[in-house]
Amino acid sequence: MPVWEVLGKRKSGDEFELVGGIKAPDVEMALMLARETHFRHKEGVAYAVRRRGDHELHVGSYGGDVLG
Structure with missing residues (x-):
């Protein structure tokens, strides 16, 4: 199964940074x-x-209003 890197932004002005990894088929x-x-x-x-x-x-399709 493929490994995917998970990236996130803490604040709107930030760059994406690596926050973890997961395994998923697609x-x-x-x-x-x-x-x-x-x-x-x-x-x-x-x-x-x-x-x-x-x-x-x-x-991802969810933005800051849902995530943060």
């Missing part, structure tokens, strides 16, 4: 797991995942 599941495991307590304003070894960033 990008949709990776985004859902990232939100539920790393941002469920409003730890930031944006989140994204990137398959380990790739450069493409997949930004």
